[in-house]
Amino acid sequence: MKLAIIIFRNNLRIDDNHCLYDACNENDYVLGLYSLELLKGEIFDFKKCDIFREKLIKESLLCLKTNLLKYDINLGIVDDIEQSLKELSGSYEITIYYDEEVGTEEKSFEKKLQKYPYKSFFSQTMIEPFVFDYKKSFSHFRNKAEKIEIQKPLDKIFRKKTIEFKSLDIKIPTVSIQNSNAIVFKGGEDEALKQLEMYLPKIHEYKSTRNEMSGFDNSTKFSAYLAIGCISPRRIYHEIKIQEEKTYKSDSSYWIYFELLWRDFFYLVMKYSENKLFLKSGIKEINYNFRKDEKSLKNFFNASTGVDLIDASINELKSSAWLSNRNRQIVASYFVKNLGLDWRIGAAFFESLLVDYNPASNYGNWAYQSHVGNDSSYRIFDIERQTQMYNGKDYINKWLNKEKSKENIDYRTMGEVVKKEVFFESE
Numbered sequence: 405m406k407l408a409i410i411i412f413r414n415n416l417r418i419d420d421n422h423c424l425y426d427a428c429n430e431n432d433y434v435l436g437l438y439s440l441e442l443l444k445g446e447i448f449d450f451k452k453c454d455i456f457r458e459k460l461i462k463e464s465l466l467c468l469k470t471n472l473l474k475y476d477i478n479l480g481i482v483d484d485i486e487q488s489l490k491e492l493s494g495s496y497e498i499t500i501y502y503d504e505e506v507g508t509e510e511k512s513f514e515k516k517l518q519k520y521p522y523k524s525f526f527s528q529t530m531i532e533p534f535v536f537d538y539k540k541s542f543s544h545f546r547n548k549a550e551k552i553e554i555q556k557p558l559d560k561i562f563r564k565k566t567i568e569f570k571s572l573d574i575k576i577p578t579v580s581i582q583n584s585n586a587i588v589f590k591g592g593e594d595e596a597l598k599q600l601e602m603y604l605p606k607i608h609e610y611k612s613t614r615n616e617m618s619g620f621d622n623s624t625k626f627s628a629y630l631a632i633g634c635i636s637p638r639r640i641y642h643e644i645k646i647q648e649e650k651t652y653k654s655d656s657s658y659w660i661y662f663e664l665l666w667r668d669f670f671y672l673v674m675k676y677s678e679n680k681l682f683l684k685s686g687i688k689e690i691n692y693n694f695r696k697d698e699k700s701l702k703n704f705f706n707a708s709t710g711v712d713l714i715d716a717s718i719n720e721l722k723s724s725a726w727l728s729n730r731n732r733q734i735v736a737s738y739f740v741k742n743l744g745l746d747w748r749i750g751a752a753f754f755e756s757l758l759v760d761y762n763p764a765s766n767y768g769n770w771a772y773q774s775h776v777g778n779d780s781s782y783r784i785f786d787i788e789r790q791t792q793m794y795n796g797k798d799y800i801n802k803w804l805n806k807e808k809s810k811e812n813i814d815y816r817t818m819g820e821v822v823k824k825e826v827f828f829e830s831e
């Protein structure tokens with residue numbers, strides 16, 4: 405008997421899911437599989453997937469399992485994908501359907517799938533991929549990308565037949581959140597669609613609030629759902645277009661599309677540059693002399709750098725798995741351009757913790773802040789100015805328990821020394 409197997413990874417949804425759609429159109433019997441091996445492993449002494457993201461993924465799996473059953477499709481949650489495929493191929497004539505990823509580990513996982521007849525799709529981006537010079541800036545990409553029409557989300561699927569297959573029990577880990585300012589996400593396609601519905605009336609405010617350091621409504625909060633595919637970027641795009649028709653078009657509603665293009669940009673830069681965004685030399689292919697300084701690393705991870713905004717941000721990240729885009733930029737810039745540390749360690753720290761981690765956006769942005777990515781000039785954030793511009797004092801009060809105000813350390817001079825010693829003397 406013929407059986408279509410859909411490999412769920414970062415496409416944990418029913419709606420606008422290309423491989424689910426094609427598998428259902430082309431087959432009578434359909435089974436979904438998700439392998440928990442994707443959550444395992446370590447990087448630079450950090451757990452690859454810390455508890456907040458594990459919780460988000462597991463909640464999303466439970467939602468997917470329930471929603472798939474509405475179409476009579478079972479989802480098997482397994483440990484070892486190779487073992488499961490071996491078993492299934494012993495009893496059925498299988499064809500595997502999977503979404504292509506861009507990270508190197510994700511690619512090596514795909515090798516295990518390619519041992520069987522398979523169909524793969526590239527559906528991670530809002531736009532259709534096109535070839536461009538991945539070493540150039542975002543503007544170079546955007547000039548071309550903006551001319552591409554974005555495809556409509558796919559039609560609904562119909563009920564199928566399925567087979568019984570073993571599935572591990574999923575236990576949702578308990579996370580304890582101490583700070584009432586923490587931004588918390590619940591996983592699942594249903595939650596992602598709710599978040600979209602909740603945000604649509606706010607699209608005309610986005611541009612003026614997106615840089616704020618605190619707050620839930622200041623930005624869309626789509627990233628965690630996009631990262632594991634509880635929603636598709638095309639669904640978001642098309643719902644924004646509908647909302648614009650109901651109201652009006654604004655610079656602000658355009659800006660959400662603009663930011664989604666940044667996401668596409670990094671996905672495609674990672675796709676075309678292969679493993680370069682994981683290397684110290686990045687896509688610029690320059691090996692800077694980053695410092696090996698255990699003490700400053702330790703202070704950084706313990707939120708004890710002596711710079712309030714940085715320490716507050718580390719506290720937020722460690723206790724909620726979230727940071728606004730502004731704070732991510734400032735923290736990454738500080739790690740590399742003030743402390744002079746190897747950017748890959750900072751990126752691994754984010755990888756471990758961030759609830760919305762995806763390899764392209766994380767390593768693409770870190771490389772950008774570290775002068776080894778798609779940045780066109782050497783820029784460093786002025787922390788005091790950023791604190792003043794984006795209500796940073798209020799943010800610090802929320803995330804730093806300061807009994808007595810101390811002077812921040814002289815990070816400006818540190819930045820000048822690092823620029824000379826780490827970056828420009830090694831060029």
Ligand SMILES: Cc1cc2nc3c(=O)[nH]c(=O)nc-3n(C[C@H](O)[C@H](O)[C@H](O)COP(=O)(O)OP(=O)(O)OC[C@H]3O[C@@H](n4cnc5c(N)ncnc54)[C@H](O)[C@@H]3O)c2cc1C
Binds near residue numbers: 736766
């Ligand atoms: C050092 C660093 C690491 C980052 N790591 C990640 C990561 O692992 N995963 C991740 O999704 N984003 C990452 N970002 C990008 C960005 O910070 C988050 O996407 C954004 O803060 C998520 O909040 P939001 O959904 O409310 O974004 P919004 O401001 O509402 O933007 C809408 C969507 O556009 C996309 N987007 C916005 N800014 C960027 C950007 N700079 N790069 C790529 N896509 C963007 C996201 O998909 C986001 O959901 C990183 C940024 C930096 C500076």
